[in-house]
Structure formats: C-alpha cells, structure tokens
Amino acid sequence: MPDRAPQPVDRQLPTDEARDLIALVRDIVQREIAPRAAEEEEAGLFPREVFRLLSGSGLLALPYASEHGGGDQPYEVYLQVLEELAAARLTVGLGVSVHSLSCHALAGYGTKEQRAEHLPAMLGGGLLGAYCLSEPASGSDAASLRTKAVRDGDDWVLTGTKAWITHGPVADFLTVLARTGGEGARGITAFLVPGDAPGLSAAVPEKKMGMKGSPTAQLHFDGVRVPDSRRIGDEGQGFAIALSALDSGRLGIAACAVGVAQAALDQAVAYATDRTQFGRPIADFQGLRFMLADMATRIEAGRSLYLTAARLRDQGKPFSRQAAMAKLFCTDAAMGVTTDAVQVLGGYGYTQDFPVERYMREAKVLQIVEGTNQIQRMVIARHLAGPETR
Incomplete structure (x- = not known):
C-alpha cells in the first residue's frame, strides 16, 4: 500500500521565508517522495534523483552561509525540514542529515580558500x-x-x-x-x-x-x-572537529525520529477512526484512545526538546547536553510510538500492506546511529556529574 502523505504539522516558524520553505518541502514530499516511498524501500532503490532535486531546490544547504551557496536558515528551521522529509521517507530525511554532517567540518574549520573552492559544489552542485x-x-x-x-x-x-x-x-x-x-x-x-x-x-x-x-x-x-x-x-584537531559535527548531527537524528513517529501516529489515527469492531470505530475504545494520546504526547515532547536545543545552537550557546538529550528522548520515543502503531493496526500492522511495520524497523536504527543511546546517557551524565573516575 502506498504511504499516506504526511499530515501537516502546525509549525511555529520564525519568518515568512521559513513558512514558504516548509510549503516547498511539503509540495516535493507529496509529488516526489511519499507516492513511491514504500515501493522503492521494499526494492532497495536509492532515490538519487530526489537528492538532486533537493539540491537544486537549495534544501541540502539550509543551515550554511549564503556566502558559499548555503540557505542562511537557522537550525530551528532546518530541523523542521528534516522532520517533514523523514516523515515521508527516512532514507531521504536521514540522507539530508548525513550530507549536512559531511559538510560541517569544512564549513566550520576549513580555510577561507578551501571553503570558496569546495563548498558551493558540496552545498548546491548536486553532490552528496x-x-x-x-x-x-x-x-x-x-x-x-x-x-x-x-x-x-x-x-x-x-x-x-x-x-x-x-x-x-x-x-x-x-x-x-x-x-x-x-x-x-x-x-x-x-x-x-x-x-x-x-x-x-x-x-x-x-x-x-x-x-x-x-x-x-x-x-x-x-x-x-x-x-x-x-x-x-x-x-x-580531527577528533574535536568530529565531536563538534556530531553535536549538530544528533539534532538531525532527533528531528528524523520525530518525523518517523509522526508518520506512524498519523497512520494509527487514520486506521483507528476507520476500522470498526463491535459496531463502532475502534478509536471509541478508551484503551486505544489512551494509547494514541500517549503517542501524541511523546511526539510533541520530543519536538519541543529538539527545537529547544536548536535555538540554543542558533544563539551561539552551548547545546551539547541538550543535543544528547534530544537524540536520546526522540529516538526512544520513535521506537515506542512505532511499536504502538503496529499494535493499533493489529494483524494488519504486522504486514507490509501498511507502512507501520517499516516505520518500526526504521526507528530502531535511530537509537544506534551517531552515538548509541547508551553513549547519549554517558554524555548527559558527564555534564551533570563530571567525567567518570578511574
């Protein structure tokens, strides 16, 4: 079954430019990504043409400076773009996050000459x-x-x-x-x-x-x-550069996790309001209603957490602890929400006729990449109690 186009999230965006940007992303999602996501994922097809389209639309360059072809967008906006893309297809959302991570070292630590030579092509030249x-x-x-x-x-x-x-x-x-x-x-x-x-x-x-x-x-x-x-x-200096990139990259993973969770919730709500048992929609049953409420609450909390960390980053303030918290909470929430979505759909949720089983499989990797969630707990604890004693 083709994926549903993601339901629009009511976003609080800082500028008219950001609102136009989200509208552009939603248009690309509805036309180019969501209709083919399930089929291409099952076939293991890499959507290179989608990444070329995103590059040509300026969506691979959002958090970088316009001086070298970037979009001059705050991280607060960039992460919400990632969430929209990941809700449609995690391969795309996570791919954009990885690409941005790959540009971070040169943009942040390269010489003026290096940035001028390489960044324009990396950010807007169709490269990955x-x-x-x-x-x-x-x-x-x-x-x-x-x-x-x-x-x-x-x-x-x-x-x-x-x-x-x-x-x-x-x-x-x-x-x-x-x-x-x-x-x-x-x-x-x-x-x-x-x-x-x-x-x-x-x-x-x-x-x-x-x-x-x-x-x-x-x-x-x-x-x-x-x-x-x-x-x-x-x-x-490489390890310090790597850690700096990972702080930002973890926020990208958090945003992608919220996107996957939101997609799973949308499917669960649609199914629960349509499916009837005992003469009424299963969404009428309190046990299921509470499950949906808990899923929505975890998603909203995760979104608030990653946006808070992003705003600290945009203000030039330390955000490493908050990035680790966002990555930890959002990816654990995505695993829980997608598992619950499979449960809401019952036997259908366990089949490939509906995308929630794919969301559950995809959510698992987000607890592992760019620092396992056990590593995130270590990072948070070090901020609280200092380094471990030997």
Whole structure:
C-alpha cells in the first residue's frame, strides 16, 4: 500500500521565508517522495534523483552561509525540514542529515580558500556527501580508530577501512577522520576526500532490517592520496572537529525520529477512526484512545526538546547536553510510538500492506546511529556529574 502523505504539522516558524520553505518541502514530499516511498524501500532503490532535486531546490544547504551557496536558515528551521522529509521517507530525511554532517567540518574549520573552492559544489552542485568516522573495531570508542594518514611530500596517503558509512558507495565526497599521530583523540586529523579517488573502494552494502533504500557499506582506503590542501583544520584537531559535527548531527537524528513517529501516529489515527469492531470505530475504545494520546504526547515532547536545543545552537550557546538529550528522548520515543502503531493496526500492522511495520524497523536504527543511546546517557551524565573516575 502506498504511504499516506504526511499530515501537516502546525509549525511555529520564525519568518515568512521559513513558512514558504516548509510549503516547498511539503509540495516535493507529496509529488516526489511519499507516492513511491514504500515501493522503492521494499526494492532497495536509492532515490538519487530526489537528492538532486533537493539540491537544486537549495534544501541540502539550509543551515550554511549564503556566502558559499548555503540557505542562511537557522537550525530551528532546518530541523523542521528534516522532520517533514523523514516523515515521508527516512532514507531521504536521514540522507539530508548525513550530507549536512559531511559538510560541517569544512564549513566550520576549513580555510577561507578551501571553503570558496569546495563548498558551493558540496552545498548546491548536486553532490552528496558521506561522513567517515566509524570503523569495524571502533564504533562507540571512536577515538581508537586505526585508519592511517601518512605524510608523503605535499600529500597524505590514507590506508584503512571505515564501516557503517551512509551513502558510502554513492557519495561524491567524504569527510574522513584518520590517524596522523599517536594513540588517542589527539592523533586524529580530518580530510576531504573525493568519492572517486584512486584506491578508494566500497564493499557490498550491508543487508539491513530497515532503510533498505539507503546504501550503508564499508569503505576501503588502499593508499588513497590526498593533497595537504584537502586537510581540514590542524593536524591532530580531527577528533574535536568530529565531536563538534556530531553535536549538530544528533539534532538531525532527533528531528528524523520525530518525523518517523509522526508518520506512524498519523497512520494509527487514520486506521483507528476507520476500522470498526463491535459496531463502532475502534478509536471509541478508551484503551486505544489512551494509547494514541500517549503517542501524541511523546511526539510533541520530543519536538519541543529538539527545537529547544536548536535555538540554543542558533544563539551561539552551548547545546551539547541538550543535543544528547534530544537524540536520546526522540529516538526512544520513535521506537515506542512505532511499536504502538503496529499494535493499533493489529494483524494488519504486522504486514507490509501498511507502512507501520517499516516505520518500526526504521526507528530502531535511530537509537544506534551517531552515538548509541547508551553513549547519549554517558554524555548527559558527564555534564551533570563530571567525567567518570578511574
């Protein structure tokens, strides 16, 4: 069954420009994304043409400066765009979030010359990025990564394997974190690597339980040469750059989670008001009404949490703790809401005739990516009680 177009959320947007932007996103969703989402996800089709359309519409560049082709939009607005896209198809919403994450290092830490040379194409040239931090043996313990970058004259030579890379096989550029010095966080440096660099290859994409339309794969670096002009920031600064990007990226995941949860609630409400048992709609039964009320409350709370963190970011205030809280709460809420949506639909919810089973499978990954929810709890606790004692 084709997905329902997401029901419009009553948004409080700061400007007329932002309201026009959301209207544009909803139009693209209704025409280009929602009608084909279920079919393309089941077939594992990556919607590259949709990303080209989003790029041409300026939607891959929203939170960046117009000086280099960005949209000059506050994070508060950008995240609500992500929510709208994810409600229609998580492969698209999460893909936009990952692309934005891939641009963060260069936009925030690149030289003026680097930004002028690369950012316009990255933001509005139809390109798609990937973010390469995780490795087969270093996931949550990202500072233990083993991919090496060795200086050779004016170049760096990268050797190693990155894992769980969204867009890995199809990305046009990669932000890569590699070890240039000793052990630990201080020996890591960031690089901007072309997606077609000689020596770079992608493994067969992972066979995932959800988000089948989004290719996730290991990337192998076999002597990939990168000029020093593509090093981002100082040598040894890479891990700090990575953490800075992840604070913002976690808000993107939170917004996507709220979008998936909202889509599941919309389906559940529509089904409950249409389905009759014992001579009346099942939405008349108090047990189910309370379930829907709890689902809606968790969604609204999650939306408020990610927007609060975004507004702190927009004001230039610290937001790391709030970002971790938003990622934790919103993704846990999405898992709960999508599971409840399957329950509301009963046997039909367990079939592929309705999209709620897909939403439940997709929600699970959001509790894992860009820092598991156990890592988010560690981050929050450190803000409250300081670092762990050894």
